[in-house]
Amino acid sequence: KEDFSGHQVLRISAADEAQVKKVRELEDLKHLQLDFWRGPSRPSMPIDIRVPFPSVQAVKVFLESNGIKYSIMIEDVQTLLDEEQEQMLAFRSR
Amino acid sequence: ASSTDTFNYATYHTLEEINQFIDLLVAENPNLVSKIQIGSSYEGRPLNVLKFSTGGTNRPAIWLDTGIHAREWVTHASGVWFAKKIIEDYGQDETLTAILDSLDIFLEIVVNPDGYAYSHSSNRMWRKTRSINAGSSCVGVDANRNWDAGFGLSGSSSDPCSETYHGEYANSEVEVQAIVDFVNSHGNIKAFVSIHSYSQLLLYPYGYTTARAADQAELHELAKTAVDNLSSLYGTEYEYGSIITTIYEASGTTVDWTYNSGIKYSYTMELRDTGFYGFLLPAKQIVPTAQETWLALITIMDYTLKHPY
Numbered sequence: 001k002e003d004f005s006g007h008q009v010l011r012i013s014a015a016d017e018a019q020v021k022k023v024r025e026l027e028d029l030k031h032l033q034l035d036f037w038r039g040p041s042r043p044s045m046p047i048d049i050r051v052p053f054p055s056v057q058a059v060k061v062f063l064e065s066n067g068i069k070y071s072i073m074i075e076d077v078q079t080l081l082d083e084e085q086e087q088m089l090a091f092r093s094r
Numbered sequence: 095a096s097s098t099d100t101f102n103y104a105t106y107h108t109l110e111e112i113n114q115f116i117d118l119l120v121a122e123n124p125n126l127v128s129k130i131q132i133g134s135s136y137e138g139r140p141l142n143v144l145k146f147s148t149g150g151t152n153r154p155a156i157w158l159d160t161g162i163h164a165r166e167w168v169t170h171a172s173g174v175w176f177a178k179k180i181i182e183d184y185g186q187d188e189t190l191t192a193i194l195d196s197l198d199i200f201l202e203i204v205v206n207p208d209g210y211a212y213s214h215s216s217n218r219m220w221r222k223t224r225s226i227n228a229g230s231s232c233v234g235v236d237a238n239r240n241w242d243a244g245f246g247l248s249g250s251s252s253d254p255c256s257e258t259y260h261g262e263y264a265n266s267e268v269e270v271q272a273i274v275d276f277v278n279s280h281g282n283i284k285a286f287v288s289i290h291s292y293s294q295l296l297l298y299p300y301g302y303t304t305a306r307a308a309d310q311a312e313l314h315e316l317a318k319t320a321v322d323n324l325s326s327l328y329g330t331e332y333e334y335g336s337i338i339t340t341i342y343e344a345s346g347t348t349v350d351w352t353y354n355s356g357i358k359y360s361y362t363m364e365l366r367d368t369g370f371y372g373f374l375l376p377a378k379q380i381v382p383t384a385q386e387t388w389l390a391l392i393t394i395m396d397y398t399l400k401h402p403y
Contacts, residue, residue, distance in 0.1 A: 004218070036257070037373060040342075041341050083376075087376075
């Protein structure tokens with residue numbers, strides 16, 4: 001199974017259209033291997049991105065250097081997936 | 095589970111478990127529900143649709159689908175809950191009984207079974223179908239960009255490695271083609287609701303153009319009523335509007351095609367997001383999500399019954 005250890009999901013709050021556009025630039029940076037859970041649309045809508053561990057620092061630096069606010073929505077994706085699996089297995093064994 | 099009464103609706107299930115549930119439900123209620131196979135997936139899995147019907151021939155019908163996108167597990171889980179809810183409420187709930195006495199309901203719980211199975215076995219984050227793209231090492235097509243409505247325009251990707259890859263041509267995905275064939279051959283579907291997660295939205299056409307749908311005013315009013323009813327249960331806040339104005343430009347989407355095909359009450363939903371989990375919504379939220387979503391669905395279905403066209 002694919003391992004998502006260290007992957008974080010960032011929730012980005014773009015303040016205006018210019019910041020939305022800036023976040024869109026991230027979509028073109030294929031080497032970062034970002035997974036847009038909720039893509040950039042307009043300033044009032046949050047943008048959620050799953051960021052693989054090796055890209056976490058680069059993305060955070062990009063956001064901070066452009067003054068774009070974000071929070072960590074999921075600290076470690078794999079931890080949540082492990083909990084999900086445990087819950088399913090517990091149900092089956094019961 | 096030995097029956098649909100003992101089935102656990104508050105946990106996520108594999109494709110095999112969902113298919114077992116479908117067979118149980120049909121076996122328990124042969125006079126009300128049957129299973130139709132509308133085709134086979136790319137990897138050969140059956141595309142199962144539940145038909146809820148109290149009789150008649152080619153009655154006007156409502157289509158509900160959950161799980162075009164594999165990783166949106168709460169949608170499949172909600173679909174299972176809806177199926178049981180329809181059985182439980184028929185003969186008990188006045189509104190649902192009236193609907194089923196005149197209309198059929200079709201429910202496809204797993205539109206993309208290959209992707210769903212893959213999300214269980216290999217990659218929980220898988221979204222697309224599992225078809226091989228000629229000339230690319232990247233697998234799969236976004237089945238919600240593969241419909242023949244503004245196919246290939248902005249709001250989808252021509253890159254097979256993109257999560258919004260539209261595919262080589264409209265209906266290239268057998269999972270999409272199967273629904274297209276079914277809808278066209280049925281010819282009497284009056285409402286179509288395609289369910290996704292997660293952004294808490296109730297959307298109507300269009301996604302590929304800023305042009306207003308001819309019925310926009312009516313669709314908007316109905317969406318407002320549906321959202322108000324949904325929110326009345328747990329206070330979950332939804333936005334509603336056309337796809338392009340409410341979320342973003344998206345071409346080749348399901349409900350743009352259904353609307354252009356003459357199904358007036360065409361909606362797509364994005365289910366619950368608590369702001370903490372995204373696609374990884376904890377299983378304990380499945381039932382509340384399904385319960386509140388049902389209130390929106392019953393609103394749309396009831397309106398469809400009372401406003402024939």
